[in-house]
Amino acid sequence: MDPADIIEEHVADVAIIxxxxxxxxxxxVIAAAGRSVVVLEARGRVGGKTYxxxxxxxxxxxxxxxxxxxxxxxxxxxxxxxxxxxFPTYDTGExxxxxxxxxxxxxxxIPTADPQVAxxxxxxxxxxxxxxxxxxxxxxxxxxxxxxxxxxxxxHWMESHVQDSAVRILLTQVVRAVFSVEPRDLSLLHFLxxxxxxxxxxxxxSVTRGAxxxxxxxxxxxxxxxxxxxxxxxxxxxxxxxxxxxxxxxxRIDAGDTLVTAQxxxxxxAPTLAxxxxxxxxxxxxxxxxxxxxPMGTVIKVQCLYPTAxxxxxxxxxxxxxxxxxxxxxxxxxxxxxxxxxxxxxxEGDAGRQWSDSDPATRRALVLTTLEKFFGPAAAIPTEYxxxxxxxxxxxxxxxxxxxxxxxWTSFGADxxxxxxxxxxxxxxxxxxxxxxxxxxxxxxxRAADEVLAALT
Amino acid sequence: xxxxxxxxxxxxxxIAEARKIARVQKALHGWHCVIAIEAIDNAASFTLxxxxxxxAVATGSPATADVILRGTSEDLANIFWCDANPASNYMQGxxxxxxxxxxxxxxxxxxxxIYLETQQA
Numbered sequence: 001m002d003p004a005d006i007i008e009e010h011v012a013d014v015a016i017i018x019x020x021x022x023x024x025x026x027x028x029v030i031a032a033a034g035r036s037v038v039v040l041e042a043r044g045r046v047g048g049k050t051y052x053x054x055x056x057x058x059x060x061x062x063x064x065x066x067x068x069x070x071x072x073x074x075x076x077x078x079x080x081x082x083x084x085x086x087f088p089t090y091d092t093g094e095x096x097x098x099x100x101x102x103x104x105x106x107x108x109x110i111p112t113a114d115p116q117v118a119x120x121x122x123x124x125x126x127x128x129x130x131x132x133x134x135x136x137x138x139x140x141x142x143x144x145x146x147x148x149x150x151x152x153x154x155x156h157w158m159e160s161h162v163q164d165s166a167v168r169i170l171l172t173q174v175v176r177a178v179f180s181v182e183p184r185d186l187s188l189l190h191f192l193x194x195x196x197x198x199x200x201x202x203x204x205x206s207v208t209r210g211a212x213x214x215x216x217x218x219x220x221x222x223x224x225x226x227x228x229x230x231x232x233x234x235x236x237x238x239x240x241x242x243x244x245x246x247x248x249x250x251x252r253i254d255a256g257d258t259l260v261t262a263q264x265x266x267x268x269x270a271p272t273l274a275x276x277x278x279x280x281x282x283x284x285x286x287x288x289x290x291x292x293x294x295p296m297g298t299v300i301k302v303q304c305l306y307p308t309a310x311x312x313x314x315x316x317x318x319x320x321x322x323x324x325x326x327x328x329x330x331x332x333x334x335x336x337x338x339x340x341x342x343x344x345x346x347x348e349g350d351a352g353r354q355w356s357d358s359d360p361a362t363r364r365a366l367v368l369t370t371l372e373k374f375f376g377p378a379a380a381i382p383t384e385y386x387x388x389x390x391x392x393x394x395x396x397x398x399x400x401x402x403x404x405x406x407x408x409w410t411s412f413g414a415d416x417x418x419x420x421x422x423x424x425x426x427x428x429x430x431x432x433x434x435x436x437x438x439x440x441x442x443x444x445x446x447r448a449a450d451e452v453l454a455a456l457t
Numbered sequence: 458x459x460x461x462x463x464x465x466x467x468x469x470x471x472i473a474e475a476r477k478i479a480r481v482q483k484a485l486h487g488w489h490c491v492i493a494i495e496a497i498d499n500a501a502s503f504t505l506x507x508x509x510x511x512x513a514v515a516t517g518s519p520a521t522a523d524v525i526l527r528g529t530s531e532d533l534a535n536i537f538w539c540d541a542n543p544a545s546n547y548m549q550g551x552x553x554x555x556x557x558x559x560x561x562x563x564x565x566x567x568x569x570x571i572y573l574e575t576q577q578a
Contacts, residue, residue, distance in 0.1 A: 091546045104569065202562050
């Protein structure tokens with residue numbers, strides 16, 4: 001970099017790259033410890049994969065991460081500290097299941113219209129939960145069956161262990177809903193690690209008593225906004241980092257017209273994003289290879305606003321699980337008042353891949369046709385429409401999180417957390433607890449901050 | 458509201474059902490858990506002890522419980538009589554399960570399996 005190009009130069013104890021929840025939490029902890037910190041954020045906003053916009057009437061619309069649930073204690077504590085309150089996700093009435101050409105209504109996390117299928121589903125979930133408990137959260141690659149589980153995809157396991165086609169469909173939908181990928185993409189070991197990391201599959205897929213239980217009144221991005229507000233001018237926006245150099249003296253971070261020098265740096269981002277930065281000296285081979293092997297899931301999040309949550313009067317919860325529609329999963333995402341009524345839908349995995357680059361009008365028409373099929377003609381006429389295509393976000397590259405295909409945990413697992421000289425790693429992908437969730441991001445920021453504080457001179 | 462005697466009778470029926478169902482017995486295998494069942498509206502309490510697929514019930518609270526299952530006597534009775542789906546949106550909110558995620562998951566699985574089996578019968 002030509003010194004003449006530098007407009008801003010900052011010196012701090014710690015530089016943090018990424019102002020999502022992980023990076024901001026790390027900065028909060030480091031600042032609270034009395035050390036100086038600078039956060040560099042590529043986007044013109046903070047929050048990472050939490051992103052809240054406002055509808056015309058001011059209703060917060062979460063276009064990214066939005067839910068918290070039981071055992072997510074760190075985000076709960078943070079919210080309390082920031083004065084942010086939550087409300088329960090609407091979970092009353094019957095859910096709709098469309099499977100193998102038939103429409104059923106049911107209540108609860110598991111479709112029970114066919115008791116035989118439901119029984120086989122419960123048995124499968126129990127088996128997977130018990131397998132998941134065998135995965136050590138800090139070192140998944142040391143599980144007794146790690147070699148075998150990491151050599152196969154969830155699809156492979158499903159084909160050899162699940163006989164009933166309806167149960168296979170349900171597991172496929174679970175994988176899409178939780179990871180936004182297909183079962184063929186995902187290492188069985190990573191799936192089991194992730195399940196254990198959240199507690200169990202029931203918690204992952206449930207609304208009440210599960211990961212989708214509550215939402216923030218003001219939107220989930222408010223967490224990041226409030227932390228950033230407190231950090232003030234220590235958060236630098238529109239500063240995409242191009243290169244990181246390190247030597248015995250410290251680290252030097254080049255973000256275009258901004259230069260930051262620090263003792264240590266925390267890279268608080270998905271591994272694949274860290275792979276887009278140049279390093280001097282280059283990253284160790286294993287770490288660099290890891291960044292090539294943790295792709296992001298593919299999800300499009302769509303929300304349609306209506307004057308009221310009209311489906312509630314029909315006894316419907318707003319939750320749909322469909323095996324024949326690109327918009328395969330929906331929820332009632334209305335505010336507590338039910339006004340406006342908001343239907344939230346996801347296109348995940350293959351559907352996300354098929355529709356991410358399509359013409360917006362065609363995609364919108366597909367969404368509305370699908371919602372009309374689920375909820376009737378009123379669903380075809382929203383007053384407002386929001387969509388977020390995470391795979392088209394340059395500084396996210398997808399969502400919900402980076403995942404591991406087969407072979408990655410057992411070959412590179414130890415490199416996920418190991419600092420590279422003065423560079424430390426944060427991001428929800430590095431968390432042993434609630435990996436992939438906002439809770440995991442916050443925990444990873446706290447852990448990385450503790451790591452760095454212990455290393456500072 | 459269900460009386461304590463009615464709740465106990467429902468629980469006895471429930472346990473008898475659990476013992477009859479091979480798939481439930483398989484699911485319980487290897488699980489050791491003491492469950493306190495508490496009705497919030499009539500102070501009835503029971504202890505369900507699960508040890509390696511053996512299930513026993515006693516009136517009164519255990520000295521220490523791994524899991525506490527708490528709800529109104531009517532909601533609890535509806536579950537034990539298999540009149541209500543324990544995994545329903547309503548029951549998930551109405552019945553509180555306090556305990557580790559692992560124990561809660563096992564209890565959920567057992568309850569849903571017993572319910573589903575009775576639906577098929």
